[in-house]
Amino acid sequence: MIIVPEREISGLVSATDCFTAVEQVFAAMARKSAYNFPVIREAIGHADALYGFKSGFDRESLALGLKSGGFWPRNFEKALPNHQSTVFLFDADTGRCRAMVGGNLLTALRTAAASAVSIKYLARQDAKVLGIIGAGHQSVFQLRAALEQRPFEKIVGWNRHPQALSRLEAVAAERNIPFEAVNLDRLGAEADVIITIASSFAPILMANQVRPGTHLACMGTDTRGKQEVETDLVAAATVFTDETKQSVTIGEAQHAVGKGLLAAAEIVEIGAVINGDHPGRISATEITLFDGTGVGLQDLAVASAVVDLALAKGVAIKVDF
Incomplete structure (x- = not known):
């Protein structure tokens, strides 16, 4: 299994990389070749937190997996980002866990990429x-x-x-x-x-x-x-x-x-x-x-790009899982 820690993300992926990944996955969704699974998002009754899962599968890129995380409003007091998440990618051919990727920065980048896509096409x-x-x-x-x-x-x-x-x-x-x-x-x-x-x-x-x-x-x-x-x-x-x-x-x-x-x-x-x-x-x-x-597919698209970049640059951690 490949691990890409949160600390490595900023040096691997650019806003342009995320824009391209999100634009492509939106197009795949419209072609009905990529689809999201039902979202689970709940208040957990602790620390005022919202926690959930977003997941999906893209038959074109074979990105399969989920993002787990949510919003912890009190994290500001602990010098931590309020949004906390991790992306898990699975091999579409075997179902084995392929990668675990830090999702905090990726969430911000993919959310910004989505609004940027809308500005490109609609403003x-x-x-x-x-x-x-x-x-x-x-x-x-x-x-x-x-x-x-x-x-x-x-x-x-x-x-x-x-x-x-x-x-x-x-x-x-x-x-x-x-x-x-x-x-x-x-x-x-x-x-x-x-x-x-x-x-x-x-x-x-x-x-x-x-x-x-x-x-x-x-x-x-x-x-x-x-x-x-x-x-x-x-x-x-x-x-x-x-x-x-x-x-x-x-x-x-x-x-x-x-x-x-x-x-x-x-x-x-x-x-x-x-x-x-x-x-x-x-x-x-x-x-x-x-x-x-x-949507979960946004997270999977950018996380997949990060894994490829981490492997190419030699900063991916490989473990026997």
């Missing part, structure tokens, strides 16, 4: 202002990935605790792009693309705060009950997602579907846009919304 080509709601650990990865997709000229940000926006301001400074902390009204009025990456159980962004032509990448809702944007905003948008089944059960669309404001059949899996089977955005005034629920 207006003339998008100039990027808005970010949320300034937690994953927000920096989101910002860096988004900046590769459009020549943004300004970044605006909002967070419940404004002091945390300094991490986004630092990234903006690296790229010589102006950054401004704003209220939600201004963010919606100025931003052409809005990324939401907040762990929220109540809507933060309202429909009347978003102007026509905006693309939203809603990346923080991955559990039943979570919600980042108002249901009326979801209903007013053309909704795309990574996987419809997750979108309507644990994603941002769960509330609009539950209220009868949106039908599951109206939601488009982004792989169809990547494959050219759906046009994506059809007008400059259309509001597009990507409901990024986070």
Whole structure:
């Protein structure tokens, strides 16, 4: 069995590697040659933690396995990332465990890659202002990935605790792009693309705060009950997602579907846009919304890439298991 420790990940895989892996697996999902298994995600009744499993199989790449982990909100006090996860890969021909890969950084990178894919295919080509709601650990990865997709000229940000926006301001400074902390009204009025990456159980962004032509990448809702944007905003948008089944059960669309404001059949899996089977955005005034629920196949795709890179660079640990 191959082990790739968490400490090795940053030196092995790039944001571009993750973008390519996620884009390819979304396309495979749309071709029905890759599929996710049912998600298990539960509050465990200890340390306020959410814990679960995401798994799947890609018949094209033969990636088979699962990611085990979750969200421990008190880890900040212990100088640990709140998100903790490990990816296990299995040999599709024999069922033997092939690899164990540290999943913390990979989770942040693959989540950012998914929103970046949505920006590539759904945001207006003339998008100039990027808005970010949320300034937690994953927000920096989101910002860096988004900046590769459009020549943004300004970044605006909002967070419940404004002091945390300094991490986004630092990234903006690296790229010589102006950054401004704003209220939600201004963010919606100025931003052409809005990324939401907040762990929220109540809507933060309202429909009347978003102007026509905006693309939203809603990346923080991955559990039943979570919600980042108002249901009326979801209903007013053309909704795309990574996987419809997750979108309507644990994603941002769960509330609009539950209220009868949106039908599951109206939601488009982004792989169809990547494959050219759906046009994506059809007008400059259309509001597009990507409901990024986070699918197991994303984790397997990036973990598989990491294993290949670790073997090629000689940093993989091999054990008899």
